């Protein structure tokens with residue numbers, strides 16, 4: 002115990018020790034999230050394989066029988082109903098993951114079981130906590146989407162060779178919606194049903210009215226705006242372009258990407274700001 | 283397993299308790315608490331539950347309807363797509379409401395809020411608690427059902443006067459799911475186990491002739507679906523609202539009566555084992 | 560004398576108009592054990608959070624380990640161990656996992672963290688609970704785990720906000736012993752407490768805070784000398800008679816403190832005061848002569864007893 006004490010050596014030591022967390026902090030948070038997710042691996046795997054299977058079968062096979070019988074094969078956007086609906090289901094799966102992982106876990110971390118406060122007492126910074134959560138969810142989402150895509154192939158629902166990119170389109174949609182919803186959840190001091198309302202009045206209508214189960218054009222024009230503002234519509238359309246080469250003008254494809262990236266970045270930055278405000282009071 | 287069952291009578295000396303120890307005839311008190319709690323916290327959420335089936339009806343009925351055209355019901359009637367799914371959505375709404383109230387809600391109260399422990403330490407018995415919770419769920423279900431039927435009426439989707447009977451039918455369905463759901467929940471210990479309930483609900487929702495007739499499936503799958511409760515509910519309500527009524531509907535009713543009885547027996551037993559023995 | 564590791568100068572924290580901490584100044588030397596005492600809402604936790612670099616100060620200067628918390632948050636926190644007033648363990652993880660995960664936040668290698676986690680589990684006497692869910696722990700066990708967690712990075716400074724609240728007497732003594740040893744190894748301690756015996760045991764120096772300002776500063780012995788007498792006579796006349804009797808006691812001792820349940824007579828010689836009291840024809844139900852403690856200082860300075 003003959004080491005030099007006093008602030009000079011201490012601050013040098015601190016600056017040295019702080020370096021790692023400044024660089025890798027977000028990944029430490031992600032590591033934590035994975036450990037938590039491991040406690041519900043069973044659910045993640047079953048949901049990851051089970052629900053796509055169920056949806057693809059119920060809609061892509063069951064409902065498709067009726068639609069194709071009514072309109073003839075290739076009547077929906079020029080392809081069979083299965084091929085039409087599959088990329089939309091994939092994009093919705095990403096939204097589902099996002100709406101699970103970016104709501105209650107966030108509420109939990111800030112309030113119900115304030116692990117974010119605990120993290121912030123370590124060298125981790127508020128923005129890194131947000132980044133870490135995003136990283137972990139994106140990875141989980143990608144795992145789910147890869148499984149989904151594999152099942153699509155098995156069902157013969159992704160004819161285009163570019164189909165794999167549908168995974169990225171889906172993930173981008175999930176991220177665009179997810180970061181915004183995360184930011185919103187972060188602003189809640191208390192959950193007196195707001196999250197349930199979001200599920201009911203945002204997530205559900207979005208899933209139903211985003212051209213998922215039928216082309217947006219079947220709707221009257223005054224309802225089509227829902228699609229235009231919905232990240233799910235943009236990611237679904239993008240996924241369709243990749244999975245079966247859906248025909249759309251190139252500018253529209255660019256719009257999809259721009260909207261999704263814009264939302265993702267805006268939501269992410271907003272969530273970071275709130276984290277700083279909330280954890281540093 | 284058998285070993286346990288064999289030993290039991292030897293251990294538990296006293297004869298089974300009379301009904302009085304199970305039921306104090308005061309389920310009202312439990313309902314009252316539930317109503318106060320709902321009113322003071324999240325009544326907006328409760329009201330919003332009404333919109334869920336409406337969204338489905340608009341999206342699927344109108345949007346998907348253009349792709350599907352008309353559908354042939356189980357008994358060979360030809361009906362427009364919105365009229366086909368509306369009764370199914372009504373049955374599903376009854377199921378969802380009842381399941382939510384009797385599973386997640388009850389689970390939370392049992393595991394975290396320790397609410398039942400408190401209730402059962404008063405003169406209330408387990409059957410009061412079970413009935414009180416279930417009846418409250420039914421009340422809520424009834425409100426949604428009435429709202430939804432009004433919308434159906436406005437859109438011209440009630441095809442017959444029999445539709446008036448859809449309301450009691452919906453309550454029956456909700457009662458069935460609530461009592462079964464509560465029985466299952468009383469055996470659950472963790473959130474992860476609770477997730478499994480969703481895994482059963484999702485396929486049941488999608489497969490039970492909700493959005494298209496069963497005939498698209500292979501025989502074996504059809505018989506599995508027909509063994510599950512939701513299909514009976516959907517067929518019952520659809521029969522009534524489309525005016526396709528026959529003695530067969532009574533079979534569906536019987537299914538639910540049995541389900542209610544089984545659910546109540548298990549819930550009461552389990553609550554007694556958990557909190558009173 | 561080496562330079563202080565914590566320097567607070569005119570430190571201010573405002574929430575809107577309300578000043579939770581109002582121009583507090585103090586210094587803590589390396590290896591010193593420094594206490595913050597004060598009634599509920601005095602601003603102790605707020606001060607701790609600013610020192611812990613998790614709350615931005617509104618005004619004044621603050622330096623921890625020679626660094627400004629506003630700019631070097633992560634660096635400072637890498638050298639701190641924090642026991643917050645309210646446990647924030649991760650309920651979704653098991654006991655040992657809580658330590659592992661927390662160690663990783665500091666970027667420590669997995670192997671090192673695993674070793675330390677096992678040591679600390681032993682220290683917190685939670686070895687049998689290593690695989691238990693945090694939720695299933697008792698309140699005191701959770702507290703011990705939080706303390707163990709604060710030590711995972713071998714901190715230079717420990718911030719302890721009411722560390723022993725909820726611990727049983729035995730666990731408290733074990734913790735005191737452990738803190739003592741950390742102090743011997745050169746760890747600086749900054750702690751708040753509502754237990755005067757704890758403050759006297761652990762603190763080299765302390766400040767009494769009330770309404771965000773410092774009322775007094777010194778070693779426990781100094782404070783007692785300055786704000787109290789050597790002995791205290793405690794007498795009880797029954798709650799309905801206390802105030803009536805108090806009127807007849809004026810002049811007794813150096814000072815009187817009338818509490819709802821008892822009367823305190825401050826004096827150099829408690830026994831003598833008791834004799835004077837009985838000579839005056841007053842016969843208390845119970846009487847007790849004891850040495851002055853920090854409790855008395857606290858009472859004098861804040862006009863409130865500690866445990867409200």
Ligand SMILES: Nc1ncnc2c1ncn2[C@@H]1O[C@H](COP(=O)(O)OP(=O)(O)OP(=O)(O)O)[C@@H](O)[C@H]1O
Nearest residue numbers: 282574579597598599600601602603604605606644
């Ligand atoms: N985030 C906040 N927003 C507004 N006011 C706050 C906030 N945090 C603390 N305060 C106020 O600041 C004051 C000091 O609080 P603090 O928690 O520092 O007290 P304390 O001395 O630790 O008390 P205790 O002994 O009860 O722990 C209190 O009046 C409290 O209400």
Ligand SMILES: [Mg+2]
Nearest residue numbers: 603604644720
């Ligand atoms: Mg405090």
